[in-house]
Amino acid sequence: MGTTSPGPLRLLRESHEERVLTALRTQGPLTRAQLTTRTNLSRATLSSIVQTLLAKQAVTEAAAGGPTGEAVEVAAGRVRGRGRPVSLVGLNPAGGLAVGMDLGHRRIHVTVANVAHEIVASDGITCAERTPWARRVELAIGLVDELTARHQLSLASLAGLGVGVVGPVPPAGTSDRSALVRDELAARFGVPVFVDNNTRLAALAEATWGAGAGVESVLYLRLSYGVGGGLVLGGRLLAGAGGAAGELGHISVDRDGPRCSCGGRGCLEQYLSGLIDEYGGFEKLIQARDSMTTVATRIGEVLAAACNTVNPEAVVVGGEMTGAGEDLFDPLRAALREYTHTQVHRSLRVEQAALGYDAAARGGIALVLTTPPEEAEWRRTSCS
């Protein structure tokens, strides 16, 4: 009997690409026949996936006979057997860079990775909170130029840019802010630009590289001056009908609470920011251990409602408030047990976020690398 569920989301094309890339990353150049065996994909699917990866310049294909002795030997065997030339598929580390950007409230971060998911450059600068968005984009472009010069990177085969911004981004990217960011960057780099909320991108990064790596379903909550979140299912960020899936900061903790700027009432974000003001900052709130128990319990209740809805494999909690350590996590975990179905908490891991300042920028890279070509095409059209 199988011990884990394959899960309805496992069949995403992206996870197939990931399987192929993983095989190439760990085993070097392979023939298509070897790839079929090692990825356990059908020939037709593998062929389609390799085609896509070739188009993205993520992989290259060359006639067998190169320096990789073992692979060539196998390939030669196939040549004899089939009577037609055999080629090797390998990662293209020189091509297919992806750039991730985080245009945050007070910080701009740029990270560059190759299609093999290897980070090749990363840096950030602070900026004033009131910096206009057009100016933030200029600063980010300057940072890209600086990084590519410093690390001698060529953007000739840039796969795309993934950019995190503050505030919700509707799926069709119709907000003024995201349209401006996308248009400016698309004009400058001439590649598809994906814009999403930076907390949601941090969620994707945690699920790809961080505390939720290798986990099928990750619910991410960021506890900072703002409270946001994201939901990653089968390695992909759930957008939701209005681009607001994972808005855990706007789940109500007080049905009679004050009106929130989001349109809701008694939201978790509002409750926390009220307390931060009351205590005179995060540091002081975190030090008030008795209050932290109540605060963490409220947070746990919100997470419990979200977990009863999606029954994730892992909850990842990030943001400054995690500085409270076990004063936060102990009562939070207790509340999660207290307010979820046994079937939900029995299969749940609660983890502290593992990534730092560059989480959202890394999420931008993951967004580029995990977006299927047809969506990329659609987004490219929408911004040209």
Next chain:
Amino acid sequence: MGTTSPGPLRLLRESHEERVLTALRTQGPLTRAQLTTRTNLSRATLSSIVQTLLAKQAVTEAAAGGPTGEAVEVAAGRVRGRGRPVSLVGLNPAGGLAVGMDLGHRRIHVTVANVAHEIVASDGITCAERTPWARRVELAIGLVDELTARHQLSLASLAGLGVGVVGPVPPAGTSDRSALVRDELAARFGVPVFVDNNTRLAALAEATWGAGAGVESVLYLRLSYGVGGGLVLGGRLLAGAGGAAGELGHISVDRDGPRCSCGGRGCLEQYLSGLIDEYGGFEKLIQARDSMTTVATRIGEVLAAACNTVNPEAVVVGGEMTGAGEDLFDPLRAALREYTHTQVHRSLRVEQAALGYDAAARGGIALVLTTPPEEAEWRRTSCS
């Protein structure tokens, strides 16, 4: 600019199969070339999908030249152009029946459909609440025999059985109840048997044939003597790590409420069943309009938390309590607006469930028809 998001879940193989089946359902037998154009799939993907559908006996392929004049003419043109024989792909209405069963508390229902999603037979019987599960399975098998005899159906090419049971079903199907049901039915019919919670199957049915048909993401809530739900994303039921995604009845409405049998505290289900007892039945609770406002508001708050988590396109509410009509839906909608992010409620439809007694059985059929072959294979292994 695109007006709707393609959504991360649209690339599921199943939706590709659905596209092919829809084209065949609406346009009759087509050549592969025609299918490629009309489904907007790549040749490689189409070929892989047709292969799968052939293996499932959902479609048949025959050399052009049959009685379908128009298609043959097109095919003949291709024959001349390409110099190789052209075949037509068409639905196989005779083969690939799927059986859905609902083994409910007090009712057993069996529905039979063909792979074209057309219901060909459906009937139900009542049973005592204490009927043992082995006996329920016997009764359901009897009902299948009766229906196939009455409608002269052959189960020779049965694609599978989808069965709804009461209570949670872990993804690997390890509960005693679901294992018993699966083993008995697999032994009797020799096909893959899929078992899931019957409320979750009703959710899938509403998203496939009912109030959520054609909608990308559907959150379903059933308000009956028990309260359950399900979440359907991209046409597929989200299982969750413990098979409990969509357990909205166990979201807490009272943090100081009594302990619930699920392990939680102050759950919506507990709150409602307390009120039903207090009023002496559903009918009387529904008639108490003042109470209904508060009840519907609590339900709306629970839905709001769930909607802030997944931002669905539609909420579908079913079960006996919907008999209250606008006394339920008006305050429920008001609470949803009051306690969700603007971005969440702006894109949200709230609908009453459209299907009746056979909803869970129909969901069983949808489960069979939407489960990719590799998962079917896995489940077959797990029960043989």
